[in-house]
Amino acid sequence: MRMVNFRAPYNTGRLVILLAVVLLVGFLLLPAQFQGLFQRAGSPVGWIVSWPLRAVAGVSDGIADLWAGYVALRTVEAENRELRKELEYLKGQNSQLREAAAATDRLAALLDFKQQIGGTTIAAQVIGRDTGNWYRTIILNKGETDGLRPDMGVVTPAGVVGRIVKTTSATSVVLLVTDPNNAIAGLVQRTRDEGIVEGTSSGSARLKYIPMLSDARPGDRVVTSGLVGGFPKGLALGTITAIHKEDEGLFLSAELVPEVDGERVEEVLVIQSLAVPGEGERLGAPKVKKS
Amino acid sequence: MNVLVWSAFIALMVPLQSVLLPHVKIAGVTPDIALVAACLAGLLGGELHGLLVGLTLGWVMSLFSAIDPVVAMGVKGAVGYAAGFAGRHVVYLSWPMLMLGIFFLSCSAGSVTASLLTLNGRQDLWWAIRAVVLPQGVLDALVGGALYWVARSRFNVEHWLAEYRM
Numbered sequence: 001m002r003m004v005n006f007r008a009p010y011n012t013g014r015l016v017i018l019l020a021v022v023l024l025v026g027f028l029l030l031p032a033q034f035q036g037l038f039q040r041a042g043s044p045v046g047w048i049v050s051w052p053l054r055a056v057a058g059v060s061d062g063i064a065d066l067w068a069g070y071v072a073l074r075t076v077e078a079e080n081r082e083l084r085k086e087l088e089y090l091k092g093q094n095s096q097l098r099e100a101a102a103a104t105d106r107l108a109a110l111l112d113f114k115q116q117i118g119g120t121t122i123a124a125q126v127i128g129r130d131t132g133n134w135y136r137t138i139i140l141n142k143g144e145t146d147g148l149r150p151d152m153g154v155v156t157p158a159g160v161v162g163r164i165v166k167t168t169s170a171t172s173v174v175l176l177v178t179d180p181n182n183a184i185a186g187l188v189q190r191t192r193d194e195g196i197v198e199g200t201s202s203g204s205a206r207l208k209y210i211p212m213l214s215d216a217r218p219g220d221r222v223v224t225s226g227l228v229g230g231f232p233k234g235l236a237l238g239t240i241t242a243i244h245k246e247d248e249g250l251f252l253s254a255e256l257v258p259e260v261d262g263e264r265v266e267e268v269l270v271i272q273s274l275a276v277p278g279e280g281e282r283l284g285a286p287k288v289k290k291s
Numbered sequence: 292m293n294v295l296v297w298s299a300f301i302a303l304m305v306p307l308q309s310v311l312l313p314h315v316k317i318a319g320v321t322p323d324i325a326l327v328a329a330c331l332a333g334l335l336g337g338e339l340h341g342l343l344v345g346l347t348l349g350w351v352m353s354l355f356s357a358i359d360p361v362v363a364m365g366v367k368g369a370v371g372y373a374a375g376f377a378g379r380h381v382v383y384l385s386w387p388m389l390m391l392g393i394f395f396l397s398c399s400a401g402s403v404t405a406s407l408l409t410l411n412g413r414q415d416l417w418w419a420i421r422a423v424v425l426p427q428g429v430l431d432a433l434v435g436g437a438l439y440w441v442a443r444s445r446f447n448v449e450h451w452l453a454e455y456r457m
Contacts, residue, residue: 128313129313130357131355133423133427134358137356166354171355173356201419
């Protein structure tokens with residue numbers, strides 16, 4: 001009869017493993033209330049082990065934070081730099097797009113106005129200001145070769161800008177409404193009183209020779225009368241801010257805020273020739289769309 | 292070659308005066324760079340130089356302004372000539388003296404222009420002197436002084452002055 005040899009080490013090991021498996025399976029087969037036994041028995045052990053665990057975890061977290069906060073920042077810094085660069089680029093692009101949108105709006109308004117005004121008009125860009133301090137003028141990028149001549153009226157959808165006083169082959173000089181040397185026939189839109197609009201030294205304008213009995217008052221709009229060549233009837237010149245009686249004079253004069261700020265205008269229309277209005281149109285003013 | 296250099300210089304004056312300087316207006320006034328250039332050309336090159344540069348600059352600048360070309364040429368030509376004449380009689384030109392001279396010439400030129408413009412009755416002479424002539428004189432003097440200081444620190448200005456006095 002052969003005896004079991006407990007001395008054989010490999011058999012002991014197998015036996016222990018087998019026992020453990022049987023116990024495990026046995027516990028798994030036990031009801032649930034017995035299964036928590038392991039947990040309850042391990043609780044104090046777990047508490048003891050938790051101290052070094054937390055300590056190591058703390059160190060580990062510290063190292064991780066250090067890594068994330070400083071060492072890994074090297075990549076974040078580069079990423080940040082890239083993002084900043086991208087932001088700057090997008091800002092620039094946004095600004096360009098806004099400028100393009102604004103230019104499109106202005107040009108669309110100008111085109112719309114060009115169709116309303118009728119006649120022949122030429123669009124031009126402002127490229128400079130007067131080379132001296134004595135006149136208020138702007139320089140346009142179109143001249144004689146484009147058909148521009150002195151005395152032609154210059155307008156924007158907002159109103160009258162001025163009148164061309166000089167031309168070269170490629171540029172024109174426009175004397176603004178606000179220059180004291182400019183004079184344009186105007187009328188008060190509400191009362192239909194006529195006068196002459198001149199610039200003043202202070203950079204505004206005034207309507208002179210208003211009849212003494214005129215009912216014109218601050219807030220009234222002044223438009224071109226169309227009597228003198230260069231401008232059609234009804235283009236905005238300015239708004240009355242004050243009425244004065246000229247000393248020992250037979251007329252009133254009105255201070256105006258010009259409708260167009262000549263210092264800021266960028267694109268203009270030069271009226272090359274006026275359309276001959278029909279019978280019905282002659283009485284009404286053209287619809288001026290304010291930009 | 293000299294003519295080409297002067298032509299390029301004069302051509303550059305126009306965009307400088309009409310495009311760039313309006314952005315640096317002080318009290319609504321810009322320095323008259325053409326007047327300063329005529330002054331410096333007269334001082335450093337003599338009466339004839341100053342006169343020719345002044346006349347040319349006056350004419351070119353008047354093409355881009357509402358001012359009468361004859362008035363502009365006359366005033367700037369006279370300024371250039373006067374600067375040349377004054378330069379011939381100055382032994383040592385310090386920059387404060389130069390600034391004072393430019394201020395005087397600018398104010399004289401401005402007053403003459405203002406008087407001519409008031410003939411049409413639409414400008415007030417005293418307003419023009421107060422609002423345009425004096426501020427422009429100050430600005431012209433400052434710009435001229437700065438340009439002369441730069442020229443003197445980089446070039447042998449005394450040599451130029453001595454050259455045309457001979």
